[in-house]
Amino acid sequence: MAQKPSIPKGTRDFNPEQVAKRNYIFTTIQNQFEKFGFQPIETPSFENSETLMGKYGDEGDRLIFKILNSGDYLNKVNDGIYNEKDSNKLISFISEKALRYDLTVPFARYVVQHQNEIEFPFKRYQMQPVWRADRPQKGRFREFYQCDADVVGSTSLWQEVELVQLYDAVFTALKLAGVTIKINNRKILSGIAEVIGASDKLIDFTVALDKLDKIGKEKVKQEMLDKGISQAGIEKLQPLFTLSGDFGSQVSQLKDILSNSEEGKKGIEELEFIDSTISELGLETAQLELDVTLARGLNYYTGAIFEVSAPEDVNMGSIGGGGRYDDLTGIFGMPNMSGVGISFGLDRIYLVLEELDLFPEQVSKNIDVLFINFGENEALYSLKAIKQLRHNGVNAELYPDAAKMKKQMQHANKRNIPYVVLVGEQEMSKSTFTLKNMLKGEQSEISLSELITQLQ
Structure with a gap:
């Protein structure tokens, strides 16, 4: 007996209703992207390994799906490397490509490769799947879509302001109230690392700090100790764990902590500009909130950092994120190209x-009306009407087989089709149609023009 087929963990099939709902989100986001002046691009689902590796930190690199070379991929591996059985050494010989981990690094590669064709500042949006070899859990998949908007070629903080507005516009259009846009600045994190004497361990520090809401204060402190950050330095962090109040009061406390760090003070200035401008412009649905523990363990953020949280009554992780990267394209030979996304x-x-x-x-609406098939002549008569209905914006179809009427009606019910049309010899002789409301059970005999009007 053949084994029942399955799909890999962390991936999903989508039924018609789910696809329709996903397309609703796609369309809503895309409409707002285009209102804000972003233009669409697409990049390949897989990139050369060197494009992706080393861009996300050690944790990110481990989650990148590698693609085995075609053909005899072990052919180029010498016996010494093979017998060591060290996957890190072996991978460069057997895999030259990898599935993209996100859309930002491929976008940086795109900008460098097509720099002579692009008008800067360049505002692009991209909605494509990405892949991560992560442990599947609720809201975390190995294959999932990202919908990105980035601006490159400008250092202006007005771009950060616009992106906060863009978040707000999308969630307003989706009628999703209670969303929180958390913001921090990498310069503040660098300033804190400087103040506690851990500038040389900035990445270790930020990776640990980013886990505060997941593992708690004591475990974060322990992780920092394990990474070589001194106990005295960690003690200086204590005020960070107890910051409270609104945006302004938290910034005021930060100024005290970072009074001896020029880098940290620059980060505070940037945050104050964004907050004061957003306060002036206003947000419809979302709220902007300062979160100084927000670190996001990615290597490339240099300024503002964003993370969007779902409403408090929903048990869900972040539903969006991003930030400023001053020199991401530099890793591909194009320095000093600032971007934010x-x-x-x-x-x-x-x-x-x-x-x-x-x-x-x-x-989830699919078909407005199903025409019952009573035979060849009736089907042709129905298809002529269906053509007119479609021209007038009505989703209509003919049941393909002249099956028993009960079976066809059950088909309409199972698909939640609100109306069916019955056409027999009587209707054809009078050029009419019998329209039945499946919910109410009522039916009436009407002309084609009346049928179009009623179904519209």
Whole structure:
């Protein structure tokens, strides 16, 4: 007996209703991207390994899916390397390509490769799948979509302001209230590392700090100690763990902590500009909140850092994130190209909308009307009407087989089709159609023009 087929862990099939709901999110985000002047691009699903490796830190590199070379991929491996059985040494011989981990690094590669064709500042959006060899859990998949918007070629903080507004516009359009846009600045983190005497361990420090809400204060401190940050330095961090109050009061406390760090003070200035401007412009749905423990363990952020949290009554991780990267393209030979971008986590946004029952009813609508098939002549008569209905914006179809009427009606019910049309010899002789409302059970005999009007 053949084994039942399955799919890899962390991946999913999507039924028609789910695809319709996902497309609703895609369309909503895309509409807002284009309102803000972003242009679409696409990049390959896999890149050369050297494009991706080393861009996400050690933790990110471990989560990159490597693709085995075609053909006899062990042919180039000498016996010494093979017998060591060290996968880190072996991988460069047997794998030259990898599935993309995110859309930002491929975008940086795109900018460098196409720099002579691009008008800067360049605002791009991209909505494509990415892959991570992560441990699957609720809201965390190995294959998932990202919806990114980035601006490169400008250091202006007005771009950060616009991206906060863009987040707000998308969640307003999705009618998702209670979203929090958390913001921090990498310069503040660098300043804190400087103050505690851990400038040479900035990445270790930020990776640990980023885990505060997941593992708690004591475990974060222990991780920092394990990474070689002194106990005295960690004690200086204590005020960070107890920061409270609104944006302004937290900034005031930060100024005291970072009074001896020029880098830290620069980060505070940038945050104050963004906050004061957003306060002036206002947000419709989201709220902007300072979170000085927000680190995001990626190597390339240099300024503002964003992370978006779902409403408090939903048990979900972040549903978006991003930040400023001053020289990401430098890793591909194009220095001093500043950029800033944000990402929407489509799959998690889907789960939030589903949990809060925020999908509009019409999103899952497929067919407005099904024509019952009573035979060849009736089918042809029906198809002529279906053509006119489609021209007038009505989703209509003919049941393909002249099966028993009961079976065709059951098919309409199972697909939640609101109307069926019955056409027999009587209707054809009078050029009419019998329209049945499946919910109410009512039916009436009407002309084609009346049928179009009613179904519209």
